[in-house]
Structure formats: C-alpha cells, structure tokens
Amino acid sequence: MTAIGDPDIARAGATVGVIIPAAGSGTRLGERVPKAFVDLHGRTILEVCVAGVVDAAVATTIVVVVPADLVDRARRLVPDAIVVAGGAHRSDSVRAGIDAVGSAADILLVHDAARPLTPSAVFGRVVAAVRSGHPAVVPGLPVADTLKQIEPGSAGGTERVAATVDRDLLRAVQTPQGFTRDALLAAHADTGGLATDDAGLAERCGIPVHVVAGDPLALKITTPWDLRIARDIVAKSPLSAE
Ligand code: C5P
Numbered sequence: 001m002t003a004i005g006d007p008d009i010a011r012a013g014a015t016v017g018v019i020i021p022a023a024g025s026g027t028r029l030g031e032r033v034p035k036a037f038v039d040l041h042g043r044t045i046l047e048v049c050v051a052g053v054v055d056a057a058v059a060t061t062i063v064v065v066v067p068a069d070l071v072d073r074a075r076r077l078v079p080d081a082i083v084v085a086g087g088a089h090r091s092d093s094v095r096a097g098i099d100a101v102g103s104a105a106d107i108l109l110v111h112d113a114a115r116p117l118t119p120s121a122v123f124g125r126v127v128a129a130v131r132s133g134h135p136a137v138v139p140g141l142p143v144a145d146t147l148k149q150i151e152p153g154s155a156g157g158t159e160r161v162a163a164t165v166d167r168d169l170l171r172a173v174q175t176p177q178g179f180t181r182d183a184l185l186a187a188h189a190d191t192g193g194l195a196t197d198d199a200g201l202a203e204r205c206g207i208p209v210h211v212v213a214g215d216p217l218a219l220k221i222t223t224p225w226d227l228r229i230a231r232d233i234v235a236k237s238p239l240s241a242e
Contacts, residue, residue, distance in 0.1 A: 018176065022093075041234040052116060063084065065086040122174070140213075147167055173197060174215075
C-alpha cells in the first residue's frame with residue numbers, strides 16, 4: 001500500500017499503471033466516430049497513443065477506457081492494453097480505469113488518448129518526479145499568448161476584459177498526469193467531483209501538485225485543425241505506420 005508522499009514509492013520495484021480515458025464522443029472534431037477511433041495516417045489515434053505508452057517503457061499495466069459499444073473493437077486494436085467501458089463523465093471513466101488497474105500499480109498515470117504524440121521523455125519526467133516523492137505531477141508548458149480574464153456573463157459578440165493575467169506564472173498543462181496510487185484514489189473519492197483534469201481534483205483535496213516540463217508534441221487533438229497538424233507530423237515522422 002502506498003501513501004500520499006510515501007518515500008517507499010521511490011523503491012526500484014514500484015510499478016506504474018497507465019490509464020487512458022478515451023470514452024468521450026469527441027464531437028468537436030466533427031468526425032463520425034469518437035475521437036480515439038479517428039484515423040491518424042493509417043492507424044487510429046488510440047493505436048498511436050497506446051504504442052507511445054508501450055515505447056515509453058514505464059508501465060507494467062495499460063488500461064484503455066472506451067464507450068461500451070466500442071470495447072470489442074478497441075480490444076482488437078490495442079491487444080497490449082486492458083480495455084474497459086467508460087462512464088458519462090470523464091471522471092467516471094478514470095474511476096473505471098482505476099478499478100481495472102486494481103492493486104497492480106503503485107504509481108498511476110492518467111494519460112489522454114487525444115495526446116497520441118506525447119514523447120517518451122515526458123512519461124519519464126513525470127514518473128521520475130513521482131518517484132522522487134511528489135504525490136501528484138503534471139507536465140506543463142509556459143504560455144506564449146497574453147491571457148485576458150473576461151467578466152462573467154459577457155455576451156453579444158464582445159467580451160469585457162476584467163484583468164490581464166501574469167502569464168509568467170501560468171502553465172498550459174498536458175498529460176500524462178502522475179500520482180501515487182493513494183493520491184489518485186483520494187482525488188477521486190468524492191464521486192461528485194467533476195474536473196477537466198485529475199490534478200484539479202487532487203488540488204481540491206489539498207494534495208500538492210508539481211509541474212515538470214511538458215512538450216509541444218504532447219498537443220491535444222481537439223479541433224479539425226489540431227487533427228490536420230497531428231496527421232502532418234505523423235506523415236513526416238518515423239511514427240508513421242508506412
Ligand atoms: O472532453 P475532453 O477533451 O477534456 O476529454 C478528455 C479525455 O477524456 C478524452 O480522451 C475523452 O475521450 C475522455 N473522456 C472519457 N469519458 C467521458 C468523457 C471524456 O473517457 N465520459
């Protein structure tokens with residue numbers, strides 16, 4: 001049993017499980033199939049994502065969470081992974097993944113199927129930081145744009161600016177997000193907890209979250225434009241299935 005911030009997590013035998021929630025509809029992409037099943041130059045986004053996790057060589061267990069009607073298809077596509085059905089919200093799908101890992105891992109990474117090009121080095125940095133004693137670790141990048149906070153309820157085509165945020169103190173957070181097993185269980189113990197990422201749930205429980213360097217290649221495929229960029233990268237790199 002690991003504990004939040006337990007130094008035993010640093011021991012050589014601490015095992016790593018990766019959970020990949022891919023049970024969303026991905027409607028923003030405008031494709032007919034859920035995002036993870038969209039083609040990325042000859043292979044689905046899901047296949048490329050799982051291959052990236054396997055290449056990173058950090059995990060003993062990989063769990064993929066997909067819509068219930070696509071479980072059989074996903075099992076055929078990614079035989080290296082355990083495949084389970086997801087839930088209505090992202091956090092329900094992550095919880096299904098945590099249950100499927102069971103006690104097989106001391107460190108849990110929650111990755112995003114929509115970030116299939118994440119380099120192995122990012123996985124390595126996240127795992128190393130958890131092993132060094134941080135209970136919750138996210139990869140992040142500095143923000144290039146100037147960011148404005150707007151007044152709530154702004155409408156009618158123009159939005160009133162409330163403040164300009166100090167971007168030097170901001171990080172655009174990616175995945176995989178890494179946790180000691182107990183930190184992730186604590187973060188998800190509140191079943192009413194909805195958040196756009198798991199670190200957000202951990203923060204709410206008072207668990208300290210640390211940032212390590214992310215990578216531009218860990219980009220999230222959300223829009224048709226993102227898909228075009230990702231396909232272009234795969235077509236021009238050794239990641240290509242051809
Ligand atoms: O909605 P968003 O893009 O933030 O979703 C992030 C990831 O969570 C996606 O890979 C999506 O497939 C997954 N998800 C899920 N179960 C849901 C909703 C989203 O596994 N019910």
